[in-house]
Each structure stands twice: as C-alpha cells, then as structure tokens.
Amino acid sequence: QQPVQSPQAVILREGEDAVINCSSSKALYSVHWYRQKHGEAPVFLMILLKGGEQKGHDKISASFNEKKQQSSLYLTASQLSYSGTYFCGTHHAGGTSYGKLTFGQGTILTVHP
Amino acid sequence: DTGVSQDPRHKITKRGQNVTFRCDPISEHNRLYWYRQTLGQGPEFLTYFQNEAQLEKSRLLSDRFSAERPKGSFSTLEIQRTEQGDSAMYLCASSLTSVNEQYFGPGTRLTVT
Numbered sequence: 001q002q003p004v005q006s007p008q009a010v011i012l013r014e015g016e017d018a019v020i021n022c023s024s025s026k027a028l029y030s031v032h033w034y035r036q037k038h039g040e041a042p043v044f045l046m047i048l049l050k051g052g053e054q055k056g057h058d059k060i061s062a063s064f065n066e067k068k069q070q071s072s073l074y075l076t077a078s079q080l081s082y083s084g085t086y087f088c089g090t091h092h093a094g095g096t097s098y099g100k101l102t103f104g105q106g107t108i109l110t111v112h113p
Numbered sequence: 114d115t116g117v118s119q120d121p122r123h124k125i126t127k128r129g130q131n132v133t134f135r136c137d138p139i140s141e142h143n144r145l146y147w148y149r150q151t152l153g154q155g156p157e158f159l160t161y162f163q164n165e166a167q168l169e170k171s172r173l174l175s176d177r178f179s180a181e182r183p184k185g186s187f188s189t190l191e192i193q194r195t196e197q198g199d200s201a202m203y204l205c206a207s208s209l210t211s212v213n214e215q216y217f218g219p220g221t222r223l224t225v226t
Contacts, residue, residue, distance in 0.1 A: 040219070041204060041219050043217075044216055047213075089215075099144055099146070101156075103157070105155055
C-alpha cells in the first residue's frame with residue numbers, strides 16, 4: 001500500500017518554512033526520507049524507526065507518530081538548495097519483506113530567491 | 114566508501130532487444146535492491162537480495178525480467194524482449210542490513226524505441 005504524501009507541491013521564498021506529511025494505512029516499522037533533484041538519484045535524508053522518535057540535522061528535521069502511522073518532514077529557513085522532490089519510503093511492520101521500501105508519490109518543493 | 118555505482122547510465126534500445134544493467138553496491142552492504150522509476154512517480158520496488166540470495170520479486174517483474182547477484186557483490190538486471198513500457202529509470206540501492214538506510218546509485222535510464 002503506497003503511502004500518501006501531502007501536499008503535492010509547495011512553493012516557498014528563501015527563508016520560509018515547510019512541512020511535508022506522509023501517511024500510511026499499514027503499520028510501519030520505519031520511515032525513510034529522500035530528496036531527488038531532476039535527473040538525479042534520490043539522496044537519503046534521514047530514517048525514523050518506530051518508537052515515535054524525532055530526528056534532525058541542520059535545518060531539516062522529521063517526526064514519526066507510530067500510533068497514527070504518520071511522519072512529517074520539517075524544513076526551516078529554506079534555502080535554494082532545498083528545491084527538489086521529496087519522497088517518503090515506508091518499511092512496513094510484520095510480514096517477510098524486510099527492508100523493502102514503498103515510496104509515496106512525492107512532494108515537489110520549489111524555493112525562490 | 115565510493116557509493117553505489119551503476120552501468121550504463123543511459124541505454125537506448127529497440128523494442129524486442131535484450132538489455133543488461135549492472136549495479137555495484139557499497140562494499141560492505143549485504144542488501145541490494147532494484148527499483149524502477151517513471152516520470153513523476155516515486156521509485157517502485159522490483160526485487161532485492163540478501164548477499165547472493167534473491168528474497169523477493171515484485172509482481173511488477175514479469176518473466177522477461179531477471180536479476181542475479183552471483184557472488185553477493187555486484188548485481189545484474191536483465192530485461193529480455195524489451196517493450197516500450199519498459200522505458201524508465203532503473204535504480205539500484207544498497208544497505209548494510211534490512212533496517213538501515215538505503216543508498217541509491219545514479220540509475221540507468223532506459224529508452225525503448
């Protein structure tokens with residue numbers, strides 16, 4: 001089951017903040033966040049494991065609400081380099097597909113000067 | 114750590130021809146994944162390996178697709194009798210274990226004419 005990301009697109013000016021959400025209908029073991037620029041491969045940002053943890057580095061952080069099967073990615077004081085498509089990849093709890101990620105449809109983030 | 118590499122980066126082939134792609138994972142990574150990505154979509158899981166064992170294949174992977182990882186190091190993905198619908202970016206990723214982050218290679222862009 002593909003996770004649902006919202007919003008589908010965000011337009012910001014440099015310095016503004018953004019939140020990208022990722023929701024799953026299935027129990028999650030972990031959520032992985034990636035950023036992809038046009039024509040390039042996805043670049044790993046961070047991984048959150050079940051337990052409701054929050055992580056961050058620099059001005060990008062994320063949270064994982066295990067009860068709601070949701071994760072949010074927070075980008076603060078956005079920079080031009082933040083532009084790209086953000087994907088969440090979910091690793092579902094149980095079953096035998098350990099490690100297999102199911103990706104959302106992506107959120108296009110555009111930062112203008 | 115030289116990252117995940119893929120070869121070739123681009124492949125143009127005529128319908129009906131066979132193609133083979135190669136992926137070299139990060140050297141100590143036991144897990145190797147193949148994904149396919151079409152324009153405007155997130156990566157879709159195709160198959161994955163734990164060392165040389167292929168543990169799961171997606172239903173997306175028809176009989177025309179086969180993947181190997183003969184010595185638990187590099188992997189190959191072969192598509193026989195290519196069709197225009199096979200045109201996509203084929204991404205390889207590797208991880209240390211099933212619960213660690215996955216690092217993607219630059220991808221092989223396949224165009225079937």
